[in-house]
Amino acid sequence: MSPDPRPAEPAPLRQQAPLLLEPEAGAPAVIDSGWQPPPLALRRPARTRLGWLAGGLATLLASWAGLAAITFVEDLFQRSPALGWAGVAGFGAGLAMLAVAAAGELRAWRGLARVDRLRRLLAGPDAAMPAMRAAARDWVAAVRPGLPEAEAVLAALDGAETAAALRALLRARVAAPLAQAAGRVGRQAALEGAALVAILPHPALDGVFAGLRGLRVIRQVAALYGLRPGTLASFALARRVVWTAAGTAGMDMLAQTMLDQVMTTVPGVRHLAAAIPGAGVAAVRLYRLAGITASACDPLPPA
Numbered sequence: 001m002s003p004d005p006r007p008a009e010p011a012p013l014r015q016q017a018p019l020l021l022e023p024e025a026g027a028p029a030v031i032d033s034g035w036q037p038p039p040l041a042l043r044r045p046a047r048t049r050l051g052w053l054a055g056g057l058a059t060l061l062a063s064w065a066g067l068a069a070i071t072f073v074e075d076l077f078q079r080s081p082a083l084g085w086a087g088v089a090g091f092g093a094g095l096a097m098l099a100v101a102a103a104g105e106l107r108a109w110r111g112l113a114r115v116d117r118l119r120r121l122l123a124g125p126d127a128a129m130p131a132m133r134a135a136a137r138d139w140v141a142a143v144r145p146g147l148p149e150a151e152a153v154l155a156a157l158d159g160a161e162t163a164a165a166l167r168a169l170l171r172a173r174v175a176a177p178l179a180q181a182a183g184r185v186g187r188q189a190a191l192e193g194a195a196l197v198a199i200l201p202h203p204a205l206d207g208v209f210a211g212l213r214g215l216r217v218i219r220q221v222a223a224l225y226g227l228r229p230g231t232l233a234s235f236a237l238a239r240r241v242v243w244t245a246a247g248t249a250g251m252d253m254l255a256q257t258m259l260d261q262v263m264t265t266v267p268g269v270r271h272l273a274a275a276i277p278g279a280g281v282a283a284v285r286l287y288r289l290a291g292i293t294a295s296a297c298d299p300l301p302p303a
Contacts, residue, residue, distance in 0.1 A: 101230075108233030111226070112240070114138075118299035122170070125163055132166055133157055139299055140174060142226025146181060149173060167300060175300050179291075182221045186290025189217045190283035197282050210282050217286055218293050225297035241289070241296045 069091050077084030121128070121135035136157055144150040153173050160166035196209050218238055222229050229237050 104228075105230045105232050108228055108230045109236070111228065112233060112236060114142075115225075115227070115297060115299050119301060122167060122299055123301040129161075129163060129166070132163055133160070135299075136166060136170055139170070139226070143174065143178060143224070146224050147174060147177060149177075170300055175298055178224055178298070179294055181224050182290050182294035185217060185220050185224070186287040189213060189286040189290060193282040193286040210285065214286060214289050217289050221290055221293040222297055225294070227297060237293075237296070241293050243296075 073084060073087045073091065076087040118135045118139055121131050122139075124132050137154060140147065140150055140153050140157075147153070153169070156169060156173070157166070160169050193210055193213055196213065215234060215238065218241060219229055219234055222234075222237055227237070
């Protein structure tokens with residue numbers, strides 16, 4: 001049988017829509033609520049001129065206050081030794097109070113820095129097991145008040161032979177209970193936030209009171225993770241939470257599933273959201289804030 005002399009017909013061209021970006025290798029075909037890309041590697045901004053300006057003004061004010069106090073006490077001694085010593089006692093008491101407050105803020109700052117140090121240590125290889133085990137003990141000791149099984153976890157740390165086993169133990173018996181406690185804080189805050197929106201006399205006050213309640217949520221969740229942030233450290237922790245939220249690109253921040261979860265897990269929010277405009281939004285924001293704060297305070301590296 002002779003071959004067919006006719007040329008083969010070309011394959012029909014498949015029409016394809018124009019592509020703006022090339023598809024990423026290994027990316028999921030469908031982006032839904034289960035899509036969880038890796039955190040974004042955001043670069044923290046360098047110190048700005050505003051920071052230098054604030055530092056310079058604080059230095060000038062502290063210098064002026066110190067020189068004014070010395071001059072005032074010297075003038076009191078010229079008037080009367082009794083008045084001079086009374087002035088010294090008053091200024092000494094004030095300085096002692098400031099020193100106690102500054103020491104508390106310093107401890108809070110060191111606690112925030114300890115989270116980063118523990119995260120670096122707990123992400124180490126098997127060769128760094130002694131340092132990882134010591135870091136794990138430090139973390140368990142810090143969260144002991146909110147962890148009923150702290151003693152059992154400390155005893156089980158010696159049985160972890162590899163870094164992966166140690167991290168799995170900490171995730172299952174330390175991070176998971178703390179995340180559940182943070183979820184309870186978030187649900188309580190969501191209910192209170194929705195009720196607060198319902199009773200406020202003017203919608204312009206919603207943001208103010210929601211911000212204050214959000215700062216309290218940050219402090220409550222931080223306390224669960226062994227941190228005791230003061231006033232200044234609370235704002236530093238809030239900045240850390242913002243960076244954590246920006247670096248987490250999960251679709252649950254945008255999807256309807258987050259709103260549905262809050263409506264189903266927090267009793268009363270569904271009725272308040274249906275009756276009061278804005279109550280559901282406030283509840284979702286506070287609930288999500290508790291989860292992001294827990295991620296920012298958790299020293300365990302991402303799984």
